[in-house]
Amino acid sequence: MTTTLDSPPRVDVRGPRFVAWVTTGVLVLVLVAAAFSTVAAAILIGLQAVVFAIGAAGGPAKHPYGRIYAAFIAPRLGPPTETEPVPPLRFAQLLGFAFAGLALLGFALGSPIVGAVFAGFALFAAFLNAAFGVCLGCQIYPLVARFRRTTAPAPF
Numbered sequence: 001m002t003t004t005l006d007s008p009p010r011v012d013v014r015g016p017r018f019v020a021w022v023t024t025g026v027l028v029l030v031l032v033a034a035a036f037s038t039v040a041a042a043i044l045i046g047l048q049a050v051v052f053a054i055g056a057a058g059g060p061a062k063h064p065y066g067r068i069y070a071a072f073i074a075p076r077l078g079p080p081t082e083t084e085p086v087p088p089l090r091f092a093q094l095l096g097f098a099f100a101g102l103a104l105l106g107f108a109l110g111s112p113i114v115g116a117v118f119a120g121f122a123l124f125a126a127f128l129n130a131a132f133g134v135c136l137g138c139q140i141y142p143l144v145a146r147f148r149r150t151t152a153p154a155p156f
Helices: 014-036 038-058 064-076 086-108 112-132 136-145
Strands: 010-012 083-085
Touching: 010 014, 010 086, 014 038, 014 064, 014 086, 014 112, 038 064, 038 086, 038 112, 083 086, 086 112, 086 136, 112 136
Parallel strands: none
Antiparallel strands: 010 083
16 A cells, blocks of 8 residues: 555555455355345345445455455566555445445345345446446545535634
């Protein structure tokens, strides 16, 4: 992770794409499991929700799949040619957590269709990022960031 005084921390774009591929795989498993066992689907989406929560709270450096990328894949690749800022990635993980939480709620309350729909929304976003490099959460982030409360420095 690199940073300067004027900009937020940045990461190699290949890391979040790897994370998106793993997430895509997990979410496909959730939907397949939902066809056979709502309990299995609930457990899998619950685990993925925890992964999303870690990514939202700690960013790419703490994300479990990101750690796998950093430990085993990044050392075998050349230096990054492109980077992206961390805050939009954390926001995207927060959105993933929200979708996974709603999917878990659907499965837990006995509505597998609701669970599958929200897991499908998360799958769509993860696959879009993995396959095409389009991070929906990162695209929404600037809109949401404008509504954040900012405090102006006190005048001297």
